[in-house]
Amino acid sequence: MSELTGNKGEWSEIYIFLKLLSDGKIYAADRHMQKLENAFLNIVKIIREEIQSYKYEYYTGNTVKVFLNGEDTGIAVSVSEFTQMKDLLWKKLTEASHGSGIACIEVQRFLESIHVNKLKAPAFSNSSYFGGTEDITMEVMDYRSGIDSTIGFSCKSDFSAKSTLFNASADNSNFIYEVVGDINDEVMCEFNGLFNYKNKTNKYTGEKERTGEIAIGERMRFLKQKHCDLKFERMCIENAERNLVLSGGAELPLIMAEMLRAYYYLGEGKAENSSLTYALNTVIENNSAQYHFGDIESMYYRKIGTLLYDMFTGMRLSSPWDGRSSVNGGYIIAKNDGEVLAYHSCMADEFKDFLIEQLGFESPSASRHKYMEIYKFDNRFFLKLNLQIRFKGKKSSKNIQLTENRLLAYLQGDI
Numbered sequence: 001m002s003e004l005t006g007n008k009g010e011w012s013e014i015y016i017f018l019k020l021l022s023d024g025k026i027y028a029a030d031r032h033m034q035k036l037e038n039a040f041l042n043i044v045k046i047i048r049e050e051i052q053s054y055k056y057e058y059y060t061g062n063t064v065k066v067f068l069n070g071e072d073t074g075i076a077v078s079v080s081e082f083t084q085m086k087d088l089l090w091k092k093l094t095e096a097s098h099g100s101g102i103a104c105i106e107v108q109r110f111l112e113s114i115h116v117n118k119l120k121a122p123a124f125s126n127s128s129y130f131g132g133t134e135d136i137t138m139e140v141m142d143y144r145s146g147i148d149s150t151i152g153f154s155c156k157s158d159f160s161a162k163s164t165l166f167n168a169s170a171d172n173s174n175f176i177y178e179v180v181g182d183i184n185d186e187v188m189c190e191f192n193g194l195f196n197y198k199n200k201t202n203k204y205t206g207e208k209e210r211t212g213e214i215a216i217g218e219r220m221r222f223l224k225q226k227h228c229d230l231k232f233e234r235m236c237i238e239n240a241e242r243n244l245v246l247s248g249g250a251e252l253p254l255i256m257a258e259m260l261r262a263y264y265y266l267g268e269g270k271a272e273n274s275s276l277t278y279a280l281n282t283v284i285e286n287n288s289a290q291y292h293f294g295d296i297e298s299m300y301y302r303k304i305g306t307l308l309y310d311m312f313t314g315m316r317l318s319s320p321w322d323g324r325s326s327v328n329g330g331y332i333i334a335k336n337d338g339e340v341l342a343y344h345s346c347m348a349d350e351f352k353d354f355l356i357e358q359l360g361f362e363s364p365s366a367s368r369h370k371y372m373e374i375y376k377f378d379n380r381f382f383l384k385l386n387l388q389i390r391f392k393g394k395k396s397s398k399n400i401q402l403t404e405n406r407l408l409a410y411l412q413g414d415i
């Protein structure tokens with residue numbers, strides 16, 4: 001038996017699998033990732049397909065029964081064993097340091113006895129996905145209607161490294177700005193020469209090397225000191241702009257560009273200024289899209305919430321998107337206290353609120369993604385800023401006007 005090893009994030013899917021079969025239900029979460037005691041889905045079975053055409057089904061109950069392609073395998077395991085293995089794995093996860101490899105022979109032997117041999121099972125049967133991947137598929141019963149449905153969920157963990165919602169992709173995720181103000185060739189050259197230098201060990205020679213990384217914060221401060229500003233010109237790739245327009249209308253590229261400007265230029269790329277709510281509140285304050293209505297806040301929140309939801313359900317800027325979503329699933333998170341909670345597609349508006357509160361901008365490698373360097377064209381000066389969005393796990397400073405009572409009423413079918 002080869003040892004099954006992985007980091008915290010890789011083991012989290014197995015932890016979720018064991019906990020869901022142990023509990024037999026999954027509770028919904030509010031926008032702050034707190035459990036709603038009276039909102040849940042009963043789990044009929046979990047479907048797992050590690051090898052194409054070998055579909056194992058794990059039916060919940062006091063005894064978990066295992067079927068293969070609809071036929072009873074004869075495997076029946078007390079739910080208490082799932083609880084025991086879940087607790088053992090959780091102990092391993094909490095004791096392990098960040099980034100370290102984890103192995104648990106006892107849990108591995110238990111998993112192999114029920115035909116689970118991989119930490120992550122690819123989804124072969126269903127081409128639809130939620131959040132880029134369908135990590136776990138379940139048949140659930142809606143506690144309100146009693147109707148069964150098969151749902152695919154994306155799994156994340158709050159105790160491992162924060163995952164990205166939207167990965168940078170060079171020019172596909174680059175926005176072009178004109179540098180305006182007191183800009184000239186000398187300022188351009190001085191800006192492009194600002195680096196942070198660090199001593200790093202060459203992994204091949206073992207020798208110390210002094211390397212320079214593009215200094216994002218210093219470059220932004222330098223522009224402001226030189227009385228220069230950034231004015232959105234366009235997105236680098238036409239298809240990327242098309243997808244944003246399809247998601248939120250002709251003004252959405254400008255809104256996102258102004259949010260990026262708030263993070264990079266106004267906030268100088270600092271972690272404390274990286275939350276989407278910081279950037280969104282800046283855009284609302286400036287009314288970047290120049291809406292002529294009384295309640296512009298709800299318009300901006302809806303635009304960004306819908307875009308994040310579209311990104312989560314698979315929209316990418318690098319390829320054409322048809323604007324459709326066939327999602328019938330959701331998002332499962334394993335919290336750092338061991339609780340496992342879910343958002344599902346019937347809570348779309350609440351899930352959008354959650355995304356706005358829990359996500360933030362991140363600055364990926366500037367050299368790799370071809371941004372943060374001023375260039376000259378037709379006697380005008382331009383700069384690219386890159387879009388990457390990551391789960392931050394922190395509450396925003398601004399509360400969205402949605403109470404838990406309203407959310408609970410929604411889930412119970414009262415509104």
